[in-house]
Amino acid sequence: MHLPDDFIKQMKPRLGEAWDAFEAAMHEPHTRGVRFKQHTVDTQLATQIKANIPPSIVPLLEQPVPWTNTGYYIDLTAPLGKTILHEVGAFYLQEPSAMAVAAAVNAQPGEYVLDLCAAPGGKSTALADQLSGKGTLVVNEIHPARVRILAENIERMGVSAAVVHNAPDTLARAWPNAFDAVLVDAPCSGEGMFRKDPQAIAAWQPDAPEICARRQREILDQAVQLLKPGGRLIYSTCTFNPQENEQMMAWLEDAHGLTLIDLPDWPGWTSGCPDWADGRPSLAFTRRLWPHLARGEGHFVACLTKPGHLATPAAKETQTRERNDKTWLDWLTAQLHEIPAPCLSPIEHKNVLFSNELGHLPLRGVRVLRAGTPLATKQNNRYIPQQALALRLRPEQAKQVIQLDASAAAAYIRGDALSYTGEQRGYALVAYEGFVLGWVKAVAGRLNNLYPKGWRNSHLI
Ligand SMILES: C[S@@+](CC[C@H](N)C(=O)[O-])C[C@H]1O[C@@H](n2cnc3c(N)ncnc32)[C@H](O)[C@@H]1O
Structure with a gap:
């Protein structure tokens, strides 16, 4: 992997003594992670969480991601994306540093939450877990092809959310002052994707940070309109340069009167760097993950509040x-x-x-x-x-549930009818390792398979 020369020219003087460690880390393999649904978790303790994870997945997990209680590192070759349990939304494959963003949003049940730049849905699905079905989650994506992938992931992960497809200014006109929390996981120059995706290197140009910053300011102008007075705006990028990070947050405080608030000290993360903007101390409330300091690809996260007090909904x-x-x-x-x-x-x-x-x-x-x-x-x-x-x-929510073993689960996902000697009749859920796979109609001697034809798959493990 060859870092772009102009990227080196921009970042080396900023990082100073840390440059060598950063550059060495950029030549290491990238990291990979998996995030489980909150409802698999009945404790905050990572060691005990494992007990609630489907048994067949446990051997594929490395250590927990320290800034979330539902994420694990996995080996680059772990075939988690090819499993039945991935297909039915038991977990989401997510870059580990990106998992901190939902922790910064900290959505509370009952809130109105908007994920403004949501596709493919990594953060949306985590926000839905935080709301646990109580509240309103709207996920928006401007790009027509990407909004379809977002909708598929929302469905696969069993998420309670509305999927909308708009430019941010359209939403701001329709829903002014409507949300307790708005997440802007901004389109950015993607310097944190360099290790993972060679195309991110090919697409990077010296003026990418400035071009992206212009677009981010436009999105943020609208995000502020969408927030209730007193609401929280969470901003994140997967890039390293300060134009899209600290400098953007300084601009947001000045242009819209928002106030940065301190984020948790996630293990391995550092404070943002005030000196990379105008030196204001509040920029130290932002957080950065650097790949030479923590196991992740790189992220910037900030949380700001809009002036005013939270009022009742319109x-x-x-x-x-x-x-x-x-x-x-x-x-x-x-x-x-x-x-x-x-x-x-x-x-x-x-x-x-x-x-x-x-x-x-x-x-x-x-x-x-x-x-x-x-x-x-x-x-x-x-x-x-x-x-x-x-x-x-969840299996326990249904009156009729039939538990399947691994081979029956594979047969179900293939679309086969299953033989049946039990007493249940009519619609029932079938479940495997604690997760619902879909519906069957139970008749004497047989379970008629209602797994959708377009979803059937013979190649899962
Ligand atoms: C970093 S990605 C979002 C990743 C997503 N939050 C996740 O965790 O899976 C940024 C998204 O912003 C969208 N986007 C691009 N231009 C935009 C604009 N002008 N307004 C709003 N969103 C935009 C992109 O299509 C992209 O899906």
């Missing part, structure tokens, strides 16, 4: 066709012990019921890819459950 503006429909509620109650709140009053579109994840946010003026996840298809007043509903559920 009045509800109902534009959706909500269904407090008895047949639907009866059907849901017959299937589930515990019904996720957004599933109670779904939105119907072309005979498919979608969970309603937008809370009080009005739909007018916003391009919505999915107001929620598909729950069921309606056919002659009967409901056929959708895969996305299954993936939102």
Whole structure:
């Protein structure tokens, strides 16, 4: 790997004595990580978390990522992306330093949270875990192809969120002062991706930091409008230069009157460098991960508050066709012990019921890819459950659950019918190692496989 000459020219004088260690680390192999769903975790202690992870995955884990309680380092060759459990959203493969961003957001159940630059969804899926189904999570992506990948990951990970597809200024016009927390995981010059992705090196130009900074200022102008007074703006990049980091935060404090607040001292992270901007002490409240100081590719994270006090949400503006429909509620109650709140009053579109994840946010003026996840298809007043509903559920939430072993789980994901000697009849969830795989319809002697045809796969382990 050859670092761009102009990158060396820019960074070497800044890093001074630390340059040699940084350069040596940039020639080491990159790091790789996996983040488990919060609901697999019933303790804060990393050593005990492992006990709640699917047994077949445990041997593939190295040590915990120290700044999160749900992440582990994994070997570059660990085939986690090819497993059945990855397919059904038991975990998300994520670059370890990126895992700190959700910790900085620290979303609280009940909050309105916006992930403004969300695709492919690494941080969105972590924010959803923090909200644990209580609150409103909106994930936005401007790029048409990337928003589809985001929606797929939201569905695969069983996330309670609305997926929207807009430029930030459109959202700011539609939803001013609407969010308790807005995450701007900004498009950046990607210097922290150099080890992992040779294309990031090829795409880097000497003026990349300045070009990216211009775009980041435009996004941040809109992000501030979207925040409630007193709300939090979390900003992150995976790049090293100060134009997109400390200098951007100094600009944000001055241009919009926001105030930087101190972030936790995550092990191995350092404070941002005030001297790389105008020396203001508040820049030390930001955090940086350097690859020569901690195991990760590199990240910058900051959290700021908007002046004012958090107020109550704007009045509800109902534009959706909500269904407090008895047949639907009866059907849901017959299937589930515990019904996720957004599933109670779904939105119907072309005979498919979608969970309603937008809370009080009005739909007018916003391009919505999915107001929620598909729950069921309606056919002659009967409901056929959708895969996305299954993936939102924990096995214990359903009235009928059939546990599968590894070979039956593989057969299910392939799309095979499964023989069955049990007593359950009708729709049931099938689960493997504590995670829901999908729906079956149990009849005498057989489980009819409802795993969607387009998802079936014979090559998973
Ligand atoms: C660093 S990536 C986000 C990664 C994501 N948060 C995750 O954790 O998976 C930045 C995203 O911003 C999007 N983006 C690019 N230009 C944008 C703009 N002008 N406004 C908003 N988002 C933009 C990119 O398409 C990209 O998906």
